[in-house]
Every structure is written in C-alpha cells, then in structure tokens.
Amino acid sequence: MRAATGRGHEEWRDLLDAAGAREWSHRAIADWLVAEHGVEPWWSQGITVDFEQARKGRLPGQQADGTFAVSMTRTVPGERLVALAAVRAVVEARHGAAHGENLVAVQPVVRWRLADGTRLAAAAQQPGRSGTPVNLTIEKLADAAAMEAAKAELAAILAEAAG
Template sequence: MVDRIDRNMGAEAMRAATGRSHVEWRDLLQAAGALEWSHRQIADWLVAEHAVDPWWSQGITVDFEQDRKGRLPGQQADGTFSVSQTRTVPGERLAALAAVRAEIESRYGASHGENLAAAQPVVRWRLGDGTRLAAAAQQPNRSGTPVNLTIERLSDAAAMEAAKDEIAAIFAAVAR
C-alpha cells in the first residue's frame, strides 16, 4: 500500500523548507477555510500568501487533504489513483529511456506521445483499461539514469497493488 505523505515527507525537512510542521500547516489551512477549496486553490494560496516553494506547496496540500479531507494515499485530486516507482537504468538518459520504452512497447504497443527534448524526457501510453502509463528519464548519475514509471487514472485503491506489480515487472525485464 502507498504511505500517507507525512510518512514520506519528514518533519524536520518540512520545517526546514517551509518554517512550519505538518500540523501547523494543517491548522493554518483549516483556519483559512481550505476545507472548501480545490487542490489547486490550496497550493496556489500557499505560494501566493506564504511564499512556499511550489514543490513544497503540493506536498503540504496533499498532506492537508489526506489528514483533513479524507483523501487516501495514492489518490489524486480528481479521485483516481496512481502509483509510481523509480529505478536506475544503465546508460545515458535517452538510451535508458529507450530500453524501458522497448519493454513497455512489447507489452502495450506504440506510445501515444513523447517529449524527448524536455528537461525530463517522457514517453506516454494509453492503456486499454483507461489508465495511462508514463516513463520519464531523470538526470543521470554515476550508475546510470533514474527512470520513473507512473501508472495513473486507476479506478480505485485496490488497483494500485497490481499496477505496482506491473511496474516492478517492467523494471525486472529491463534489468535482465
């Protein structure tokens, strides 16, 4: 199962980056009326009113929604679910992405979109059940290129385990 964001976003890191704890942000947002706001309204408000870095504003918003609005771990703002995993694949950025792409195409066919010139090159597939899969290559490191696979638009939390297993199987096949 996917953990709540407050288990992945450490208390010390939160306070160092934003000046407040998880609980302090939750209380501030609730007092401001954020229970009635959309995800985007909350994140934008944090940036505009409290100068929170946009990346941290997303984390604070998800934490608030999980704690105070009943959002489940892995659940997106639209109510669907997603899972993602990152593994380092040998090779430079586009070569590593090509290796992962070849494995995914052997399973699902041709992609429906790509942006190989982006800061984080990405390839996307629409899967037959309405879900989507994306492979994105991050900045290479000494041992290769971290590639992130995300399956999104899952209908419910129960579908997350099978999606995580599928991602793991793709990475295992690439590693062989």
C-alpha cells in the first residue's frame, strides 16, 4: 500500500480519523481520498474498506450496506464466452435463467437474482493458456454466517463447469 499510495495502513487510518471519516459513508470516504489526496480509485476502495474494518467495526466480507459478499475465481477451459457459457449452464440448472448479461464488455458478465434475495454474477477475465479465469460473486448475503454456504456453492459451480 505504501508503494502505491505513499502511506501505510495506520497512516491512512489516522488521517481519516483526523478528517472525521468515522461519520462518513463508504462512498464519501473513497471520494474524499481521490479528490483530496489523489489516490487512484482502486486504492481508495481498499483504504476505505481497511479503515471501516479497523475503525468502524466492518467485518471481512461485509459490504457498505451491511450485507455480505463472497467471491471465487477458477480457470475454466475455453475462451471467454465458451468458459462463461459453461458456468452459466451450471448456474441456470441450479437457479434458473439469468436476469441480465453483457457479453460484449471487456469482462463479459452474466447476472442472476436468486430466490433467497441474493445476487450472483459470473464474469470472464482475460484468458490464459489453460483457459479463462471466471469469477463468481454472491452479494446481498444477510449475515456472516451465510458466507460459508455461499462459498461452498461457488466452489461446486466452478468445479462442475471446469469439468
């Protein structure tokens, strides 16, 4: 973090404390870091999450809205759309048709709204020699206790899709 931003974890935490960020929203903190300190947006998110975990009691996996999310990536054979189609077939067999997709994006993605109120997304990354890394994310989990079952679900989907 220091090499990329010029400050370490504790220095950012102290700076944000001094600025009154314990009372700010996640977005306000991240935006302030970009605007006032020239932090790249990706790093501003990491600094914000670290601050929220250290100073505001945010738990690992907990999102700014209080829900939880888990993600997992595995290489699936084939080019991007082939690998994504393999994952999609497994997810649709378990959860039904997708509610959205963008197959022409730099990182093609397919999304589902699941019956329990959670959301699942599959995104195909840049292919490598052995296939395409596909990232699955489940969001809107009610609590930390739901994370283990969600991780097991993601692992099972990716294992089946990878063959």
